[in-house]
Amino acid sequence: MPVEMSSIKKPETDKNAPLGDVLVIGYGNPGRLDDGLGPALAAALEKETLDGVTVDSNYQLTVEDALPISQHKVVIFADADVAGPEPFYFKAVKPGKHVTFSSHSISPRSVLGLAEELFEKVPAAYVLGIRGYEFNEFEERLSTGAQNNLQHALAFVTNALKNRTFTEVREQNAPAETNNS
Amino acid sequence: MTTTATIGTKKITIDPVTRVEGHGRVTIHLDEENNVQQARMHIIEFRGFERFILGRPYWEVPVLVQRLCGICPVSHHLAAAKTMDRIVGGENLTPTAEKMRRLMHYGQFFQSHALHFFHLCSPDLLFGFDADPAIRNVIGVAKDERYADLAVQGVMMRKFGQEIIKATAGKKIHGTGAIPGGINKNLSIQERDMFLKDIDQMVEWSRQALNLAKNYTVEHLEDLASFGSFDSNHLSLVREDGAMDIYHGNLRAIDAQGEPIFDQVDYQDYTDYIAEEVRPWSYMKFPFIKSLGPEEGWYRVGPLARVNACDFIDTPEAEAARKEFMAVTEDKPNNITMAYHWARMIETLHAAEKIKELLNDPDLQGTDLVTKGERRHEAVGLVEAPRGTLFHHYQVDDNDQVTMANLIVSTTSNNVPMNRAVEKVAEEYISGKPEITEGLLNHIEVAIRAYDPCLSCATHAMGQMPLIVELHDACGNVVDKKTRD
Structure with a gap:
């Protein structure tokens, strides 16, 4: 039962606006143990106050992130990973062409795809997957292993941001980028 | 998408339901003639979240409870704050405090409803329930030249609402705006002017979205009335x-x-009117109206229930829309599941109107932010969350620690209705044919999505969410189990 659209005008967005430099989005729920790795990285990175680096944090990626993403040259998605290599991996991610939109949250590929489709700009993008171990309780702390992995990830990404050198770090068992985040 | 059809066991499992919060599992039980005997929607929800709150000082709770759900943290924040207002005897808020909280809440409604309609629901309406799921999603909407504007509007409306939350709650994550007895900041002139610049556009887009939902429902009323x-x-x-x-x-x-x-x-007396039943097959509780009992006392909450239950809406355009809505059922309650979308868009316009009204109220720049009174040891706080009525109930001891917590979330209240909706759809699309067709899947998803359920409490770590499928025979034995990462 499709419906015909009424005349709704597309909102104006300035496609010639100057792009920001780097956007880091750390996401996850700090109340669910190691799911808070992304926000923890964002909080630590904010203290570094790196030039040209904008840090954002939220419970999850959402569709409106497509707009700031489209306004930056480089975007880094920092999230916990339940099964990835230790202590972390860092890899490029491309816009998703076929998207499974499974909830109010959205994956890095999907939100990049939205940025490309809606705002006609897509940055260089990377996923920083920090290995976590405990997720299934309501408790606000990081496990010892996750804290350790966070320090490694923070040192890596801080160095990368200072030098503006983004080299992939993959392990043999690094998972393929999924839409489940 | 995992589907399992096992004719021998007469049980069909669909896991997960896509484009709803978290993920859910639907089981459809068939009888010997392959007619639907029962359909259940299983919600994977942690029952332990009340324990998360126990032992914590009461003043931490409005911040703490936001961790319960990454989807609607503002609702939990405000419900807990309202409860703790009473604990500190500060339930009679100052005008600035109450209006700041209301602005936060309307901002939340606006962004939550907009996201649901534009990015979760509109693909179904625009492309039809039977359209290829590869197209029938938000990227499909964005790619289609006819509809691309809608996807952008959804993003911009969502962003507007999120910015309201940020300005009133302090930040997007771990908001601290509402505190026991009040609020910890007012709205600056600069913040106000930033929102005033865009509010008329938000009202206009809300009008258009409402028209889309209304026209769709009216045009397809005959089909939707039974869906x-x-x-x-x-x-x-x-x-x-x-x-x-x-x-x-x-x-x-x-x-x-x-x-x-x-x-x-x-609502301080809600336990005299509402009870909660536990059923062995679900982790969720099943609330019901006590006077009617568990069999007859289940009820719907959320946009449809709110528009049906109220006598009027106190903003002019939303009230006019409500009258149109009620006229369809001759001023009786509208019980059409798909009318949730229309009702949701009436509320979106109402939220936009309210935000505009509040932004022009100088009380938002007031400086009297907190009040206190006689201390209590037990209190209840309710708000209408975007998905429906949200109950918070706490007891606090002399050491200021929470000793009892009970929460009834809106998706819990809509538990039975969602099961009914699934069963109705299943009866129509599956009886006599023990197979899962794409059409069946699509229609079950569409019916569940109307309720905008929040199915999990928001862990979204990459690689998580394995899908577990269990098959049970007639005696309850597990005869098969599959897991997909």
């Missing part, structure tokens, strides 16, 4: 004069014909 629909009771907060009020009011429950079951009940 996953059933008579039900409806529950919501209403103001003392009967107006819709999503932040504060008293409880009203009506039956399917609009007759009152109870009205203007002080």
Whole structure:
């Protein structure tokens, strides 16, 4: 039962606006143990106050992130990973062409795809997957292993941001980028 | 998408339901003739979240409870704050405090409803329920030249609402705006002017979205009237004069014909009117109206229930829209499941109107932010969350620690209705044929999505969410189990 659209005008967005430099989005729920790795990285990175680096944090990626993403040259998605290599991996991610939109949250590929489709700009993008171990309780702390992995990830990404050198770090068992985040 | 059809066991499992919060599992039980015997929607929810709160000092709770759900943290923040207002005897908020909280709440409604409609629901309406799921999603909407504007509007409306939350709650994550007895900041002139610049556009887009939802429903009324629909009771907060009020009011429950079951009940006494039943097959509780019992006392909450239950809406355009909505069912409650979308868009316009009204109110720049009074040891706080009535109930001891917590979230209240909706759809699309067709899958998803359920408490770590499928025979034995990462 499709419906015909009424005349709704597309909102104006300035496609010639100057792009920001780097956007880091750390996401996850700090109340669910190691799911808070992304926000923890964002909080630590904010203290570094790196030039040209904008840090954002939220419970999850959402569709409106497509707009700031489209306004930056480089975007880094920092999230916990339940099964990835230790202590972390860092890899490029491309816009998703076929998207499974499974909830109010959205994956890095999907939100990049939205940025490309809606705002006609897509940055260089990377996923920083920090290995976590405990997720299934309501408790606000990081496990010892996750804290350790966070320090490694923070040192890596801080160095990368200072030098503006983004080299992939993959392990043999690094998972393929999924839409489940 | 995992599907399992096992003819021998007469049980069909669909896992997960896509494009709803978290993920859910649907089981459809067939009888010997392959007719639907029962359909259940299993919600994977942690029962432990009340324990998360126990032992914590009461003043931490409004911040703490936001961790319970990454989807609607503001609702939990405000419900907990309202409860703790009473604990500190500060329930009579200053005008600035109450209006700041209301602005936060309307901002949340606006962004939550906009996201659901534009990015979750609109693909179904625009492309049809049977369209290829590879196209019938938000990217499909964005790619289609006819509809690309809608996807952008959804993003911009969502962003506007999120910015309101940020300005009132302090930040997007771990908001601290509402505190026991008040609020910890007002709205600056600069913040106000930033929102005033865009509010007229938000109102206009809300009008257009409302028209889209209304026209769709009216044009397809005959088909939608039977689609996953059933008579039900409806529950919501209403103001003392009967107006819709999503932040504060008293409880009203009506039956399917609009007759009152109870009205203007002080929610401090909710346990006299609402009880919760535990069923062995679900982790969720099943709330019901005590006077009707568990079999007849289940009820719907959320946009449909709110529009049905209120006497009027106190903003002009939303009220005009409500009258149109009610006229379809001759001023009786509308029990059409898909009418949730229309009702949701009426509330979106209402939220936009309210935000505009509040932004022009100088009380938002007031400096009297907190009040206190006589200390209490037990209190209840309710708000209407975007998905429906949200109950928070706490006891606090002399050491200021929480010793009891009970929460009834809106998706819990809509538990039975969602099961009914799935069963109705399954009866129509599956009886006599023990197979899962794409059409069946699509229609079940569409019916569940109408409720905008929040199915999990938001862990979204990459690689998580394995899908577990279990097959049980007639004796309850697990005969097969599959897991997909």
